[in-house]
Amino acid sequence: MAGRGFRKLLTTTAAAALFSAPAMAADIEVIHWWTSGGEQAAVSVFADEFDALGGDSWIDGAIATGDAARSATLQRILGGDPPGAAQFNTGRQYEELIEGGLLLDLTELAESEGWRDFIRPSTILDACERDGRIYCVPVNIHSWQWGWASIPVFEQSGVDLPKNIDEFLAAAPQIQEAGFIPFAMGGQSWQHSGAFAVLMLNTLGRDKYEQLYRDKSVDVASSAEVRKVFESFRALKQFSDEGSANRTWNDTTNLVITDQAALQIMGDWARGEFAAAGEEAGVDYACIAGPSESPYLTTGGDVFLFPKQDDPDVEQAQLKLASMMVNPRVQALFNNAKGSLPVRDDVDLSLADSCMQAGLELLANPDTVVGDPNLWLTADTDGQIRDLFAEFWANEGLSVDDAQAQFASIIEAAE
Amino acid sequence: MTSSRKRFANLNAVIGASPMIAVAVGLYIFGIAYSIALSFTNSRLLPKFDSFAGLANYERLWSTPSWLVSVHNIWLFGLLVIGLNMALGFLMATFMDRRVRQEDTFRTIILYPYAMSLIVTGLVWQWMMDPGLGIQESLRNWGFEGAAFAPLASPDTAIFGVVIAGVWQGSGVTMAILLAGLRGVDEDIWKAARVDGIPIWRTYVFIALPMLRGALATAFVLQAVGVVRIYDLIIAITGGGPGIATEMPAKFVIDHITSRINVSLGMAGATMMLIPILVLVAINWYVDWRRKRAALQAIG
Numbered sequence: 001m002a003g004r005g006f007r008k009l010l011t012t013t014a015a016a017a018l019f020s021a022p023a024m025a026a027d028i029e030v031i032h033w034w035t036s037g038g039e040q041a042a043v044s045v046f047a048d049e050f051d052a053l054g055g056d057s058w059i060d061g062a063i064a065t066g067d068a069a070r071s072a073t074l075q076r077i078l079g080g081d082p083p084g085a086a087q088f089n090t091g092r093q094y095e096e097l098i099e100g101g102l103l104l105d106l107t108e109l110a111e112s113e114g115w116r117d118f119i120r121p122s123t124i125l126d127a128c129e130r131d132g133r134i135y136c137v138p139v140n141i142h143s144w145q146w147g148w149a150s151i152p153v154f155e156q157s158g159v160d161l162p163k164n165i166d167e168f169l170a171a172a173p174q175i176q177e178a179g180f181i182p183f184a185m186g187g188q189s190w191q192h193s194g195a196f197a198v199l200m201l202n203t204l205g206r207d208k209y210e211q212l213y214r215d216k217s218v219d220v221a222s223s224a225e226v227r228k229v230f231e232s233f234r235a236l237k238q239f240s241d242e243g244s245a246n247r248t249w250n251d252t253t254n255l256v257i258t259d260q261a262a263l264q265i266m267g268d269w270a271r272g273e274f275a276a277a278g279e280e281a282g283v284d285y286a287c288i289a290g291p292s293e294s295p296y297l298t299t300g301g302d303v304f305l306f307p308k309q310d311d312p313d314v315e316q317a318q319l320k321l322a323s324m325m326v327n328p329r330v331q332a333l334f335n336n337a338k339g340s341l342p343v344r345d346d347v348d349l350s351l352a353d354s355c356m357q358a359g360l361e362l363l364a365n366p367d368t369v370v371g372d373p374n375l376w377l378t379a380d381t382d383g384q385i386r387d388l389f390a391e392f393w394a395n396e397g398l399s400v401d402d403a404q405a406q407f408a409s410i411i412e413a414a415e
Numbered sequence: 416m417t418s419s420r421k422r423f424a425n426l427n428a429v430i431g432a433s434p435m436i437a438v439a440v441g442l443y444i445f446g447i448a449y450s451i452a453l454s455f456t457n458s459r460l461l462p463k464f465d466s467f468a469g470l471a472n473y474e475r476l477w478s479t480p481s482w483l484v485s486v487h488n489i490w491l492f493g494l495l496v497i498g499l500n501m502a503l504g505f506l507m508a509t510f511m512d513r514r515v516r517q518e519d520t521f522r523t524i525i526l527y528p529y530a531m532s533l534i535v536t537g538l539v540w541q542w543m544m545d546p547g548l549g550i551q552e553s554l555r556n557w558g559f560e561g562a563a564f565a566p567l568a569s570p571d572t573a574i575f576g577v578v579i580a581g582v583w584q585g586s587g588v589t590m591a592i593l594l595a596g597l598r599g600v601d602e603d604i605w606k607a608a609r610v611d612g613i614p615i616w617r618t619y620v621f622i623a624l625p626m627l628r629g630a631l632a633t634a635f636v637l638q639a640v641g642v643v644r645i646y647d648l649i650i651a652i653t654g655g656g657p658g659i660a661t662e663m664p665a666k667f668v669i670d671h672i673t674s675r676i677n678v679s680l681g682m683a684g685a686t687m688m689l690i691p692i693l694v695l696v697a698i699n700w701y702v703d704w705r706r707k708r709a710a711l712q713a714i715g
Contacts, residue, residue, distance in 0.1 A: 071673030074460065096460035096676065187656050242568045243547040245657040380459070383675040387481045387659050394570045394658030406480070413475075 028084030038272020042338035082307030091374030140340035147291030189390035271339030300372030504589025537651025570660035596630030
């Protein structure tokens with residue numbers, strides 16, 4: 001009896017599900033690597049807003065770490081089982097997918113909505129364009145050039161907030177004596193190479209930085225200024241703690257949040273962690289642009305691309321998702337949660353805190369905006385540079401001269 | 416008559432085995448040939464056979480620090496892990512063989528790590544060896560102020576931290592194989608050894624051990640295969656760090672064919688990994704061939 005009743009129930013439910021579903025509904029599986037607290041808050045904005053549009057649904061495919069998520073996407077596209085949408089960093093990571101004709105062409109949508117007119121700076125849309133066609137949608141602008149400082153730690157050590165890295169290095173011994181970790185650094189190689197590139201930009205300035213990464217100038221790579229960057233990076237090492245190996249970036253940020261460490265150099269996504277922990281900018285923590293008196297901002301970030309599918313329903317849903325991602329309201333909500341800057345300047349930023357305001361100011365001035373190395377380097381070259389800086393950080397047996405020589409040869413061989 | 420029936424039986428066997436042969440040739444032989452061919456191209460993400468790159472990938476491979484470190488690491492890791500696993504496995508097997516009380520319990524405990532995924536093993540050991548929350552911190556909190564055990568924090572010692580996890584994981588299964596071998600040794604031999612007054616340890620080392628050749632070879636091959644493809648343990652425990660101190664060839668290859676989008680360089684690495692395996696197989700064939708020839712000569 002009970003069995004028959006149950007089966008009847010099942011059949012009815014199945015039938016109801018079949019007939020009540022709208023004809024156009026599609027599931028869009030979205031692969032991304034936003035897994036920390038602040039990042040989850042941000043990606044939920046996308047998911048909720050997309051589901052609220054009705055019909056189609058967002059299937060969350062979070063994969064920890066960018067490397068793993070991008071690999072999974074590439075392998076699934078090559079294996080013939082592409083996800084509905086996938087996150088990449090603005091740059092060259094997906095150029096062969098475009099060349100291979102594996103991505104959905106978004107040009108019509110982009111032209112009808114006028115992406116060219118409102119997405120700024122134009123470099124981030126250029127990274128999606130190939131032969132006049134658009135293949136991905138930039139969702140945010142991330143900049144690396146931030147020092148995240150714990151105000152209580154600096155106060156208790158009796159040291160003023162540093163304006164640049166040299167000042168910080170001079171004050172670091174005093175912070176160490178006061179019982180704090182002066183410099184918070186984690187163990188992932190992109191953390192090392194990111195912080196390194198920040199020092200590089202502050203030391204070289206915009207023109208030489210672009211010569212180095214865009215024009216692959218070996219002269220700049222072997223210059224005395226780059227040597228100085230290697231030296232400061234090595235100096236920072238002695239002010240980090242023993243637990244640095246293996247630590248993720250958000251655990252490292254947490255050292256600053258919990259007032260165990262004084263300073264971390266990390267991109268603006270760290271702001272999301274401070275916000276998620278209930279910290280207030282200017283009171284509990286400070287964001288030091290640069291960290292330098294004349295700060296620059298690189299405009300890296302994230303894009304979503306949409307692998308080609310056979311199903312027209314899915315394609316429809318993909319276009320809908322792409323359009324939603326640049327919607328001004330969604331842009332404001334998403335970027336507020338994420339800590340990144342919106343890709344358009346006509347969004348409501350009444351919620352933006354002082355750190356985000358500082359970022360927007362830098363972004364508004366074309367002289368302080370610099371391209372992100374990812375725009376110009378392949379994943380392969382970037383990987384070589386990451387290996388080098390990670391090893392230089394960890395292995396004090398690698399001398400400054402040898403490391404710089406290796407750096408120059410990587411730049412020379414870069415495509 | 417007999418020979419034609421024999422041929423017929425052979426044909427049946429060939430037909431029966433043909434799916435196996437097709438899979439072996441199609442997947443293994445073709446796959447290996449394809450990988451090797453790719454290593455001589457300029458393929459990045461998609462295979463491109465229109466551009467012959469010669470030995471460029473191999474030149475770059477052997478001048479890439481992370482590859483050189485990984486080759487050094489796999490030898491160090493392999494020798495230490497296989498050596499320690501065999502030694503510890505044999506020791507534990509002999510203790511078990513002395514009919515200790517609660518043998519079943521001990522056997523389960525010792526074999527248990529092998530049942531765990533390398534990712535879990537790696538993460539647990541990573542936490543235990545973390546300077547901030549692991550063994551070192553616990554010891555310091557108990558009052559041993561000078562306690563220092565954080566091998567993963569330094570590039571000089573990190574590989575030994577990985578070895579510890581590898582030994583913890585792998586020695587149990589070696590014990591199980593060798594114990595099975597020991598149980599297969601004839602009881603009469605033990606009796607004879609006891610009558611002759613040979614000490615127990617000498618019986619183990621000089622009489623039982625040589626009789627365990629088959630079990631030892633099995634254990635060795637299992638360990639060696641585990642070492643060559645070591646990847647998940649590294650990912651879980653160090654991610655190749657600090658710096659590039661614990662890179663391994665398999666990780667180098669997978670990194671390059673996936674996130675680094677340089678398939679041809681990855682395939683050059685994979686081809687290099689194939690060489691030691693081919694050498695082992697060749698030695699095996701040669702030994703077999705000599706043994707067969709000797710047997711034939713003995714008959715003839």
